[in-house]
Amino acid sequence: MKGSTAYRSIQQRGLHIGLLPETAAAVNPSTPITLDHDLDVLPEAGRRLTVSQYAGHVEDLAARLWAGGVRPGEHVVIYKRANADHWMLACAVSRIGAVVVNLSPALDAATVGVLLGRLGRPTLLTDGPTLDRLAGVELAGLTRRVVTSAGDRPGTVSLTALAGAPRVRPVLRGLDEAAVITHTSGTTGIPKLVVHTPRTQAVRLVPQWRLLALMRRRETVAIHVPFVHSRMVAAMSLALLKQYPVLLLRESDPAVVAEHLLAHRPAFVEALPNSLMEWEQLTRDPRMPFASVKVFSSTFDAIHPSTMSRLLKSSARRGALFFQIYGQSEVGPAVGRAYLRPFAHKANGRCVGWPMPRGAARIRVVGQGGKRPSERHPGRIEVAWPGLAQTYHGEQERYDSNRRGEWWGTGDVGYVTRLGCLHLLDREVDMIPGVRSSLQIEDVVLGALEELSELVVVQGPAGEAVPVVCTHDDTPLDAERWRTAAAAFPQLADPVQIPQAELPRTATLKVQRLELARRFTRPPGQSPAHRPGPAGPAPRPTDDPKG
Incomplete structure (x- = not known):
């Protein structure tokens, strides 16, 4: 099967990620897949795989999930440490006809609890360290079962213990049925669960x-x-x-x-x-x-x-x-x-x-x-x-x-x-009153100042446009160079410099602009906080970031 033939077939029947490795292996079984880290679920697999080996691992993991009780139509939430095995496990879940729900490891426990509640007692596929992060979440009432991808924990189903489970035939979702659920970045609150089908993924x-x-x-x-x-x-x-x-x-x-x-x-x-x-x-x-x-x-x-x-x-x-x-x-x-x-x-x-x-x-x-x-x-x-x-x-x-x-x-x-x-x-x-485009300001000033590693313009408590800047190695910003670069934007307030590590970000590393803006909101009953200059300390947040 040639790649173009496989592609046309996917356009007709939809993209089922559970079959994708097998389909790719039929095109060329020796295509290499290289990782920069070990797979948590299969550490013995190594960092250099062929697509044929990859497809075999997906089939194996699908068999283990089936043996662990997962069935077609179930929601399986994958929430674990960042690792390439996440996508391999998602393919395995899809292969047995269950609905993949991908949650970022950057989400906090409270947010994950809310999302689990929306899904109506799904299976949770996680790992030991991530399970520890959920200690305050009532998983017994929110999930049907908890499956661990590596190791063993009391009260959970261990994929490791299910090694050697008999292989099962793939089960395909309907062309317009939910197949994969991802979530939005959460820049404005609790993320939304976005439903993708085999048709939409193929398109x-x-x-x-x-x-x-x-x-x-x-x-x-x-x-x-x-x-x-x-x-x-x-x-x-x-x-x-x-x-x-x-x-x-x-x-x-x-x-x-x-x-x-x-x-x-x-x-x-x-x-x-x-x-x-x-x-x-x-x-x-x-x-x-x-x-x-x-x-x-x-x-x-x-x-x-x-x-x-x-x-x-x-x-x-x-x-x-x-x-x-x-x-x-x-x-x-x-x-x-x-x-x-x-x-x-x-x-x-x-x-x-x-x-x-x-x-x-x-x-x-x-x-x-x-x-x-x-x-x-x-x-x-x-x-x-x-x-x-x-x-x-x-x-x-x-x-x-x-x-x-x-x-x-x-x-x-x-x-x-x-x-x-x-x-x-x-x-x-x-959007900020009086500012045509915050993104345009950021483009221009970042292009003029190579010492900046990030610039985000957000709205201050009085509606002003506050430029929040980060520099390489947190070097103090040169005030004169800043004034020259920002001269075309008189609506900007004085810049506030913070370490780049303190920028609130989403799972895809977007800056959470609304959360960053909240750091300039003074608490009720208190006098306005001092606005630091270019080399001043980071502003203190006044409420907790959302997921």
């Missing part, structure tokens, strides 16, 4: 299949994406069906990443925007760890032009490009744009791309207050196509309130240019 592969056509040879694809995210489904599916060797990265430390890039020389790198910002320092490494990269790709969040430019200049490949995809968990890939090395530094970071051709998503911008959407009067960005998520599990009314017929409201604000480019200005909930 989302269409525009990205064409992107990988840019790679003429079967070179290594390096993937640094949260194992729990819906993006991981597409990334792994596309790489395996295209028969590309895969390097799965868990570690984000630049020094560690550099060693793996040098050892495997990937031609394609997909990573989180904030990870790529952290890896910018590798562009100065004389060993040139990015020299082999033909295509950089990123989704989840808009990325700054300065970051793209530095990465592209560090590649030695002719015609290297950065491909940015704009989308979200509910939507999948909505629009995209390629940036080339000579022009990336001049790019307008707010232009996130054009609709992709043939079978991809459609975009519209809906005006507000009766005004035609434009740069001066941005509107609400909406998306329509068969790849939209089916619902929010347990929150149908909330889902329906955000959908107008076939159109889904992204919660973002922007406009479309005469050339058809979608410009993203801000999230609706993050």
Whole structure:
């Protein structure tokens, strides 16, 4: 079976991740999958696998889950330490017809308890250390059973103890039945559970299949994406069906990443925007760890032009490009744009791309207050196509309130240019009076000040625009350089510098802007807190971050 034949078959019957490794092995059983860490569930498997071996492990784990009592149609929540075995276990759950529910290990116990309650006593698949984090959650009343992926705990089903269970035939979900549930980033509160079906997952592969056509040879694809995210489904599916060797990265430390890039020389790198910002320092490494990269790709969040430019200049490949995809968990890939090395530094970071051709998503911008959407009067960005998520599990009314017929409201604000480019200005909930676009300010100032590792503009207690800055190695910010770089934005208050480690983040490393803004809210009955200058101490939070 050729990769293109397998792809066409998936488009017809839907994407079932439980069958994906087996399907990929039928295309090319020797395709290598390399990890930068050991699998918790199968430490003896090692860090170098073929896709055929990977498929065998999925079949084995599916048999163990069946022997442990998991049956078709059940929700199985996978909540464990970050490890590549998460995706392997998700494939195993799917293979026996159960519904995969991926929860990020970054979620706190209280949030996990709420989500378990929405799912109606699911099976919980976890590990010992993560189970300890849930000590305050009444799991007996919230779950049907608890399965441990490694080791043994009293009152749980141990996958280790079920080794050697007889293999079972795969069970497929219906084309429009829930198959995989992921969650939103939780930037504004308790995350929503986003339901994906075999149909919606297959549809989302269409525009990205064409992107990988840019790679003429079967070179290594390096993937640094949260194992729990819906993006991981597409990334792994596309790489395996295209028969590309895969390097799965868990570690984000630049020094560690550099060693793996040098050892495997990937031609394609997909990573989180904030990870790529952290890896910018590798562009100065004389060993040139990015020299082999033909295509950089990123989704989840808009990325700054300065970051793209530095990465592209560090590649030695002719015609290297950065491909940015704009989308979200509910939507999948909505629009995209390629940036080339000579022009990336001049790019307008707010232009996130054009609709992709043939079978991809459609975009519209809906005006507000009766005004035609434009740069001066941005509107609400909406998306329509068969790849939209089916619902929010347990929150149908909330889902329906955000959908107008076939159109889904992204919660973002922007406009479309005469050339058809979608410009993203801000999230609706993050808009600040008197500020056209916080993201645009961040693009410009980050491009001017290389010493900044992060800049986030949030709303202060009096409605002012507060720039929160982080620098490399927490070096004190030069006040004069800041004033020069920010001169075009007189609406900005004085900058507040904090260590980058103190930025509240989501599971995909997005900054929780509303939570960061809350740090500037003074407690009732108290005098306003002192606003530190550029080199001052971090502001103290006034309430706890949400998941």
